[in-house]
Amino acid sequence: MSATATIRVGSATEIEQGCGNVFEDLGYPREIAEVMQAKGCMTMAIRDEIDRRGITQARAAELMNLAQSDVSSIVNGYVARFTLDRLFAAMLRFGMSFELTVSPPEAEAGFLIVDIPWENGERRRTFHVDPK
16 A cells, blocks of 8 residues: 655645655665665564564574664664665574565566565565666
């Protein structure tokens, strides 16, 4: 589901439909925005697992072999300095599982799927990378 933004211009109100990726809506190139969104989903999954286990950031850091300050950054969404592979490694050390599938191209645009169980029962987030 795409987000909408309400923009007030003087007394008029304009509604602008978002594309479904907040980073792309903010003007990042699509291929960068997709990676940023994937990292955001991964960090939410890590944060949710810390909450589910009821452990401290210090304990989570021990389990993931990270500094406590790194776990704090992840929990608070400051992930610019984390690569996807570093987040994957931390998730594996934390006992989390993920599946990475590479398929031959079916169209001009590739896609990235991050499949994470959300509390509301929704599971799949699909991010399309458009070659524009």
